[in-house]
Amino acid sequence: MKARVHVMLKNGVLDPQGxxxxxxxxxxxxAGVEDVRQGKVIELELAEGTxxxxxxxxxxxxxxxxxxxxxxxxVL
Amino acid sequence: xxxxxxxxxxxxxxxxxxxxxxxAGADVSMVWHKDATLPEGVDLVAVPGGFSFGxxxxxxxxxxxxxxxxxxxxxxxxxxYALGVCNGFQVLTETGLLPGALMRNAGLKFxxxxxxxxxxxxxxxxxEGYAKGDVVxxxxxxxxxxxxxxxxxxxxLQGEDRIAFTYAQNPNGSVADIAGVLSxxxxxxxxxxxPERAVDAGHGGTDGKALFAGLLGQLTAA
Numbered sequence: 001m002k003a004r005v006h007v008m009l010k011n012g013v014l015d016p017q018g019x020x021x022x023x024x025x026x027x028x029x030x031a032g033v034e035d036v037r038q039g040k041v042i043e044l045e046l047a048e049g050t051x052x053x054x055x056x057x058x059x060x061x062x063x064x065x066x067x068x069x070x071x072x073x074x075v076l
Numbered sequence: 077x078x079x080x081x082x083x084x085x086x087x088x089x090x091x092x093x094x095x096x097x098x099x100a101g102a103d104v105s106m107v108w109h110k111d112a113t114l115p116e117g118v119d120l121v122a123v124p125g126g127f128s129f130g131x132x133x134x135x136x137x138x139x140x141x142x143x144x145x146x147x148x149x150x151x152x153x154x155x156x157y158a159l160g161v162c163n164g165f166q167v168l169t170e171t172g173l174l175p176g177a178l179m180r181n182a183g184l185k186f187x188x189x190x191x192x193x194x195x196x197x198x199x200x201x202x203x204e205g206y207a208k209g210d211v212v213x214x215x216x217x218x219x220x221x222x223x224x225x226x227x228x229x230x231x232x233l234q235g236e237d238r239i240a241f242t243y244a245q246n247p248n249g250s251v252a253d254i255a256g257v258l259s260x261x262x263x264x265x266x267x268x269x270x271p272e273r274a275v276d277a278g279h280g281g282t283d284g285k286a287l288f289a290g291l292l293g294q295l296t297a298a
Contacts (some may be wrong), residue, residue, distance in 0.1 A: 009179075013224060016182050016249065044225060064133055065170065067177040068224060 001046050003055050007064045008039035039069075050053040077102045079120040080159055082148070082164075084139045085111045089125035089162065096272035099123065100288035101296075105197035112143040119295045120157040123147050123164030125217070125270060129290060133176040135178060135220045136166030145171050157201065159266045165256070174266045175233065176225035176255055182249025185191065190280065192244035193255050193269055197237045200258050202265045207288030209259040211244055212283035214269035216287055223250035223257075223266040230255035233257055 009015045015037050022036040028069070042063055055073050064071040079102040083090045094104045097120075104116050114121065129138035129226060139145065145167070152158055152173050160168035168174045169257075192212050195206040206212065226234065230252060233239055241256040248268075256267025270272030 014178050014249070015184070016222070020184055033227055060244070062133070062137060065177055067139065067175075067226075068268075070181060 001048050001050065003050075004074040004076060005042040005044065005046045005055070005059055005063050006039060006072045006074070007039060007042065007059075007069050008067055009010075010070050010075055013068050077119045077292055078115070078117050079104045079106045079122055080114050080118045081085060081116060081122045082109065082144055083106070083124075084126065084128035084142065084167075086128045086130055087124050087126035087163070089270065091107060092270075092272045093122050093124040093161065095259050096284065096288055099187055099275060100285070100292045102288075107144060109139065109142040109144045112147055114144075114147050114151055115159045118151065118156065119196045120159065120291065121151055123148070123160040123167050124159065124272075127163030128163055128167065131163075131227045133260040134166075134170070136163060136170040137149075139167045139231060141164075142172035149173060152259070152264055154260065155263065157291070159291070160161060160264075160266040161272065162216075162221075162268055162269055164177075164223065166220065167269055168264065168266045173264055174259060175229045176223055176254075176257065178220050178268070179224050179249075180220050181222050181247075183219070183247075187218075187221070187247050188215075188217045188249075190215045191251075191255075193241040196239045196242050196246055197258070200240060200262045200265065202287050203240055203259075203290065204294065205290035212241075212286075213274065213281050214271055215279075216247065216269045218248070218268055221250065223254045223268070225251060225254075236260065238262070241267055241269070260283060264286050 018036040238258040242253040274284035
């Protein structure tokens, strides 16, 4: 089985990289880009039967820093 | 005083840290990250700067899962002292020994220069050698030194006088100009600037000496 973990900075945490990407899109002439948030996608190849609780534990312990990041697990 | 300097793959300030500690009079051993135990009788663990594990995933995240990190946590829980500088600060926040997190610099650039720091508290072994409000010059060299903590954590740090140093001129966007913070028992200090790079006239300044001298004084007496 496969799972995809999306890690994003929490709302309210300033994202300097997202701000730079937004600026660059404006420079390229794309109007109307109101905000950009940059995150990570981590794909996991897992043994069948791995529970969502276990994946959640992986996120809490390593994949995300929950002080500044939130995560969302998608089992594929 | 016995000090252990931790070495991760990618550490690059480990020897500078050892030189600074030895110059202050400490008995220093280097500890490889795969060691699950610290040498007997260690008073201080120093987690040095560098790019442990290539900064993969997040700065300090992989190092925080190393066998030695469990030993560092146990050492701190026993009331031991720890100093994390630069990447070492990132590692200590990732282990949860210090609050908050270090994000990409607000200006997105890698910063490598000497900055002025205000000594925000003298109530710690690390800062007792300074006077409150002193401005000291330490080098910084980081890409991810933008300290962040939620409002509640920040209020606790301020209320408990746990902000050790603030930037005279904020170079990286850190909340409340924070350059270094102390643990609740004031025995763990994490900071982005490098005191170990300011202990010899050849470094261009010796403002870091008082930090190591204070630590030695306190720990040797204990």
